[in-house]
Amino acid sequence: MAEALKDQMFQRPFFEALGKSIGKVYPSFSTKDFFSYLYNEDWEDKSLKERMYHASQSLHETLPDNYDEALDILSKVYQKFDGFDAMIFPDFVEQFGQDHYQLSIEALERFTQFSSAEFAIRPFILKHPEKTMDKMLSWSRHDNHHVRRLSSEGCRPRLPWAMALPLFKKDPGMIFPILDNLKSDPSLYVRKSVANNLNDITKDNPDLVIARLEKWQTDASKETQWITRHALRGMLKAGHPNALKLLGYGSAKVSVDNFKLKPRKIAMGDSLSFSFELRNDGKRPQNLMVDFIVHFVKSNGSTAPKVFKLNTLKLAPGETQLISKSHPFKVITTRKYYSGKHKLAVQVNGKVLGEQSFDLKV
Known part of the structure; x- marks a missing residue:
């Protein structure tokens, strides 16, 4: 310590x-x-x-x-x-x-x-x-x-x-x-x-x-x-x-496909892995700020979101980018974890484009 x-x-x-x-x-x-x-x-x-x-x-x-x-x-x-x-x-x-x-x-x-x-x-x-x-x-x-x-x-x-x-x-x-x-x-x-x-x-x-x-x-x-x-x-x-x-990140014309999250059940000390394909559906190149949001379960059973930075990139029209990440769940002094159904969401230029749930056991 x-x-x-x-x-x-x-x-x-x-x-x-x-x-x-x-x-x-x-x-x-x-x-x-x-x-x-x-x-x-x-x-x-x-x-x-x-x-x-x-x-x-x-x-x-x-x-x-x-x-x-x-x-x-x-x-x-x-x-x-x-x-x-x-x-x-x-x-x-x-x-x-x-x-x-x-x-x-x-x-x-x-x-x-x-x-x-x-x-x-x-x-x-x-x-x-x-x-x-x-x-x-x-x-x-x-x-x-x-x-x-x-x-x-x-x-x-x-x-x-x-x-x-x-x-x-x-x-x-x-x-x-x-x-x-x-x-x-x-x-x-x-x-x-x-x-x-x-x-x-x-x-x-x-x-x-x-x-x-x-x-x-x-x-x-x-x-x-x-x-x-x-x-x-x-x-x-x-x-x-x-x-x-x-900062040059306007309203994005993009799609999130093949959003995968595993495992669906984790315990403290485990890591949660996720991946998705991000596609530019517009007719012009787009500057994209990609974040992910974890909705953590609180003591009363409700959830509170925490935004994490993921990536910034520029996609040409029709271009697709595979994005993946592993997020650890470990004891830290700034957060108290609670068991229950959490959610992980993908946010692009401030807009949530997909979310999935997972269970955490503390």
Whole structure:
């Protein structure tokens, strides 16, 4: 079994190095007191983020009470640390710097270059939306790709593990100028964030995303094309016609023949194999996005669909392509399986063209 993230991050060697670094610039710092606050009776039971919050609070107990002084000390040592552990620096700002806006925003710009301030910026957005988003718009033109990424990642409406931004679920208008500046960013790290932000927005405002991406397609760079494909992944799986059309997958004139599925009865650990012939019935070549959908049985006996990518291809008029796949049914942490009659369907350009049932025994 893979080691839990909370047992990989925020480990004692990191805190020892942090205490040593702070002690060099602030001799009054007591690593002993810091560790006494840090490793309390609840430490082992805390989640990853809870450990980060608690570590920031332990720093607060052992650094000067004056926020400006404490922040100045942290600003002298942060460059010695990076990765997830270093998120303790922006987290300190989030917890104790919200009444010191300018100092805190400047600190987040520095700290994010060695970790990420994607969580820490969000309370500032909620409290001061216009001036914080103006600042993030300027960050979208920053020389450092970590800062540019923060301008996108920090305002995602549905950022995992983070507080939601209801104002942007309702109206993402302030986000789009930032993404416009990043639509051809040379950094894949940044482009992934832009695509994820747009994918978030599709959950609440799909038509706004389509409209924005349509504007981007005029002389679209390869970077913009990459973002477009990844931003629409949820809508493509759902068979959204405008998303498919934007990527060149229109209404398909195709047939699915000789759809075979075996075995019809499987148990956990087995694989389900299926094949079919896909034929272009139209008079022109067609770009086709082929998916398969498994309708998984839920605890109440109903089923819920899950779309899996299968293939993209171009068929000439009258051309037939044999497509086959084997799908394993194995224990995974993200899904609980239940016994019962499942279904597997073939979807082409968002339209279901055939389905068959099979029994799974858990």
